Amino acid sequence: MSVPIAPQTVVRIEVREADFDLNAELAAMQRGRTDIGAVCSFIGLVRDVNAGSSIDALTLEHYPGMTEKALTKIVAEASARWPLQGVTVIHRVGKLVAAANIVLVLVASAHRQAAFNGCEFIMDFLKTDAPFWKQENTETGLRWVDARESDTVALQRWNQN
Amino acid sequence: MSVPIAPQTVVRIEVREADFDLNAELAAMQRGRTDIGAVCSFIGLVRDVNAGSSIDALTLEHYPGMTEKALTKIVAEASARWPLQGVTVIHRVGKLVAAANIVLVLVASAHRQAAFNGCEFIMDFLKTDAPFWKQENTETGLRWVDARESDTVALQRWNQN
């Protein structure tokens, strides 16, 4: 069922409260190698508005242990589909104010299409399979964020490959 | 024929010799706003191996004036297709050694799919429409890089939208 992480893919997965530094993560991925041709990164941030309400902050809850397992499984699947040289996934938990970073996915490959595909694939499955939950601080109180149908729809294209 | 840049899209396009700083470009794009939900970035780098030869460095030539026009046209087209909040494109020219940065494309949106699509679209058309040419320093001398058929094929999916 579950595939192993491809031997050529250097993987770093972390779930933590602290913010991340994109330059530092990029430098760590590139350190000592000159064979990377393409790096695609995705950062998800706290928006000040969601579903019609103004948001001051949100609190991210997760399921410790399962989160890391789920992320590892998603990254392994991506590493089996495309020739990825490196993958870094950092997801923050705890209280995050508007404009704060939530998640970083960084994917390196020799060629751009593998980097783009790997990064999008990981984000798409992270959105539906990794056990994180957002609770928003709105003007009218706390509100759990509803899962979006479009996130489930987004997965369908990966079945065609 | 040519569409204008969408009014909500803050655009920065630069062709230059100097390296870029991803964190600084990201911070500039985010400054003073809390409505960005997703940032997709792509970095292209000089690989030490291409088409079977080892590469020490490459020289990037371009067509000053037309390069900026072509990039602006590509970014405008992306801004018309997806709700993009910000787009930064920096392409380096001159001599670049192995592992050096070549190009940065940074795209911000409220939602991840627009950010991913915008970034990929811009890279795909940059590869075929922006007048840059790479000459590699290989073990056996200088060699102009050939255009890749796969880059032309990559454009086809954007006709279907």
Place this chain on the structure above:
Amino acid sequence: MMTVLYFASLREAVGISREQLDCHASSLPDVASLIAQLRARNTSFAEALAPTKNWRVAVNQEMATHQTAIHSGDEIAFFPPVTGG
């Protein structure tokens, strides 16, 4: 003995985040039987774990279904659809 965890809005609905169930494995062979036992406790549990509600279940940190077998020592978690990223 098994550990049952509740997360996010489902945790708030049932009022606890974690409990140890002391039971004979034979009486709870699968996820469906555990759900039946939990829902019989009170209306909070009955409503939170109603079949019409859109919840998820994991056994030992892997996504599971009603039919998934459970054993002594397992960790079973109930939670709403995920919303990270």
Place this chain on the structure above:
Amino acid sequence: MMTVLYFASLREAVGISREQLDCHASSLPDVASLIAQLRARNTSFAEALAPTKNWRVAVNQEMATHQTAIHSGDEIAFFPPVTGG
């Protein structure tokens, strides 16, 4: 008067990067007629701009074709397929 530019491998093949053509617009109404005149110069130009070669042409920094009209003051550029990014 028009400016003609050559880039990358095509620049190396013809041996110059830029030239001013002093001509009556009527004698060079379009890109095709300019190409014919340039190819008539010598074998370097004839080969570099041969129809079998995979080159591109831009007029005033926009991609153009054989049929594109040209006028006095225009900037015409010849170059191989691009390879940036």
